[in-house]
Amino acid sequence: METTNAAQPILQVRDLRVQAGSQPILKGVSFDLYPGEVLGLIGESGAGKSTLGLAALGHMRGGCACVGGEVLFRGQDVFSLPPRQAGMLRGRKITYVAQSAAASFNPAYTLQSQIAEPLRRGGGASAPIARTIRNLFRRLGLPQPDIFGARYPHQVSGGQLQRAMTAMALAPEPDIVVFDEPTTALDVTTQLEVLAAIKQAIREEGSAALYISHDLAVVSQISDRIMVLRHGQTVEEGTTRELIDTPKQDYTRRLLNVSHAVVPAAVREEAEDEVLSIRGLSARYGSVPVLEDVTLGVRRGTTLAVVGESGSGKSTLAKVVTGLVPAAGGTLTFAGKALRPTLKARDKDTLRRMQMIFQIPDTALNPRQTVGEIIGRPLSFYFGLPRAAVERRVANLLRDIELGPEFARRYPSELSGGQKQRVCIARALAADPDLIICDEVTSALDPLVAEGIIKLLRRLQQEKGVSYIFITHDLGTVKAIAHDIAVMRRGRVVDCGARDAVLSPPFHPYTELLFTSLPTTREGWLEEALAKQPDPDALDGTVPGAGQEAGQANARTGHRRGADRPVASGLGG
């Protein structure tokens, strides 16, 4: 969809400056939005993209103030509108879709009544309003569109709520819809569906849209133009194809590199002995099984990536391996010895050899300990090093994670997210482990920071020969770090093998679904991916009779083993 520049812009942002206290959030941002056009706003956290999106509705979050510039909707300044007119603008002319639909719906009312609220204010009769909403539900692919609206927000799933919120934004046939990271909290397969629904709906309605995301690939699929923001300033702006194909700024190139040109980890064929072998592992929470018959192996000095969507049991797998959750059945062999099921039963040396890094570095570091104390504790605990030696080692470890020695005296609250995660890595390394379990270690970080962490982990693996189990839902990072891949779904391993084997045809259907759902910046990807997507119910059907699926996976890896090359890690010995 090409922009017709002859038309008048519907929204003009002129040199907008916003401050929170004395802290600048937006340092003079300008753009125009034309009727029917979708503008993608992309940037890392702290770039000011949400503030900009809300400013389009004339709204400032608590503590923020507009200190300069203007936002004009059809030539009218939205900040100087009298309250009555602002009320007519918001919710009717410009609407908003929030990131967390679950929290943004009022729990006390049905979805229907909340979606109808802005329409009723416009004086619409209730029957046509209900019809409009039903049609939108149908168009957005919501189940039972005739009665869906009668439900309360807590009675429907996250993906459905996000679509209901899109329906709420589209119902008044607005001129502009602001989407603020609408798919960020969703699983990749759900994200694909919601993204496609949104794209189709805004196209049919002919609304203009601001689409805010930190994910360049997502934005590129839905936008006509893209604006890159960083630290409250515009880095670059252009049509989607221009910006993707010929980025002018270095920062944009770096963002693009994260999403496509990942250098795959070198294949390690020499490593054959398994540092960790998992055989027939099962686990349950109460009577609910969360892991069933999981068999996997981690080769020494390599990375096994465990991939899956939420609820697949991949984090439970990490907890069972580390001993935080006892296994209900199966065996674990670590460094040649059987691994006891509970933490208490394991000896200090075993604990030392297996370290774990968590998803959210903020909660993984004790806020009352300095970085030096945090990294130094494993040294004095496992090796009984004296104070001076600990300090020397800490300085070395800080150098390993590319931080200066002065960081030893700082508290976690003084560090950025990426620095905190580096400290967690240094703490794990301090124990001189054989295996590090990385549980979603990059998913709370911005793409460029995450990329830095991946590079660091890879370098440390080459230098120290440590093995990783890399648990993630982010399929993009898998290619960059994994030697072997295991795909999990509903507590079972559905596909498993060497990276190249898993990622090249013939694909296991679920693996293919996951990887085709992973957004790329390629033109037309969204439509293709949607066309390829199998009926999710068909996939669901295979799960209860899981023997079939597991058998399938077994057969496939067996095939690969014969056809490609021997793979030490694999299903069923």
Added chain:
Amino acid sequence: MTRFTSLRGVPLSTWLPLGVLIVITLAVAVGPAVLPYRAEEIVGDLWEPMSWAHPLGTDQLGRDMLARVLEGGRTSLSLAAVIAGLAFLFGSGAGLTAAFLGGWVDTALSRAVDLLMAFPPLIFALLAIAVLGNSIPVLVTVLTLFEALRIFRLTRSLAMEIAVQEFVAVARLRGEGIGWILFREILPNGMVPLMAELAIRFVFGLLFLSSLSFLGLGVPPPAPDWGGMVRDNAPAVGFGLTAPLVPAAMIAIVAVCVNLVADSLLHTRGRSRSAEG
């Protein structure tokens, strides 16, 4: 640890009450030794107005009110401090035990606490005093029990909240013992709300004890305490005199100041918990 380095940036609403508390504590501690009159000495007529000789006037028997207030402060403040301290010891000990052991220990302790907390403390105290009399050991035991219940709840929920944080999981995975996990990982992170709670429990103990004394069921004579002094001087109100307001005001001042300090302690750390009850 450089936590208490600078007083700059501490707002007026924190250091003013803190200063008042220090002055009162010092006065109560050294005052009786310095003053020209002893607390039990009859120095004039009853309920004399304020004068240079008797800055706060005299009480219902003609004793110097200032000397009485300082002497009474010793009883009231030290008893409240003992009660808060003991309650803190037992309450946080039991709370940590429950949070850490979990299972039936936690269930049993929590149920018992819920049951006791469903009963109004003042009524329980009145019952206990009716049966056992109002001796200091009875008062301290009953008040400590009820204070400990609240500290138990707070400690338990704090410990549980902190124990699920991942840095505690890291310590467990490292193989750390229970001592390290409790005292190095969990406790330092719960210290601010616990200290604020300790202050609030002190206020509650002071008010509760004073109320009982005011009802004539608290600290037994002859030791003067603020609540009892209010009761003894209460008839003055019938003559339009304000004598009972002096010890009552002392209780109020101490309580307000401690609450203000606790409040600012909680707010500067960004952990606001309800300070009531």
Added chain:
Amino acid sequence: MVLTRLIAKRLFGALVTLWFVTVLIFLAVECLPGDAAEALLGKDATPVAVENLRAELHLNDPPLERYVGWLSRVAVGDLGKSLTTNRPIAPMLATRLSNTLFLAATAAAIAVPLAIILGLVSALYRGTRLDRIISVLSLASISFPEFFVGYILLVVFALNLGWFPVLSGINADMGLGEQLHRIVLPALTLVCLVLAYMMRMTRAAVINVLSNPYIEMAELKGCSRREIIVRHAFVNAIGPVANVVALSLAYLVVGVVVVEVVFTYPGLGQWMVDSVSKQDILVVQICGLIFGATYIGLNLTADIVAVLFNPKLRHPR
């Protein structure tokens, strides 16, 4: 259904607590050192008097029988005679209880709306100077002992200004106007006592609701400030606030004891305190039971209200 099951669970919990309270109160007599009758009458009592009291207290029965007997007598209103005045307890109790309820209800009628309004105002104008002033004042008033507030009011309004009587005693012969006039000061003291507590909790509850993203969403949907507060905030705040009110009333019921003594108001609390100092154990028991049961009942109400107004429990999946 989830809702009925939850409420049944709360009811059962309250019944268990109530039962526990009766056991506790009953055990109080058992805990009297030595023989209860001798302990109560003192060393100079004649053996006949002791024996009479033993019979009066049913001390010759085995403990379990005595407990059941006491409970069933209390249940039918047979409360026995006061040990000190030797007059039947029941009629006295009726007068005292109705006096206390009159005082507490008057105080609640003033405090509840006032606290909700002040709490709402300070939540809506959070962070402003007004909020700060209300907050400091309420912190101070939480810290004041009841008798301090009571005596200040007494000195100012009864003695200096002479607007209200010093003694708050009421009796059935007075008209409602006269009665209300006499209890203004104790009621005001109670209001001060409970207002700050209730207001702070209301403020916290409302702020909690207002910080939800759906409130911002309502703003972005173009709702007016009025619509946001009435339609989006109020429905979700009503549960927490009603909970706060019930809890505060429980607090008020106990606070009444000291206030009655300050103003020598002929209520249940003053009677109980009086009986405690005279070791009139039967009166103490029944007063304790009534206070305990009221407290438990109000806490139960708070719990049930919280459940009833939770939309997630009202509309289960």
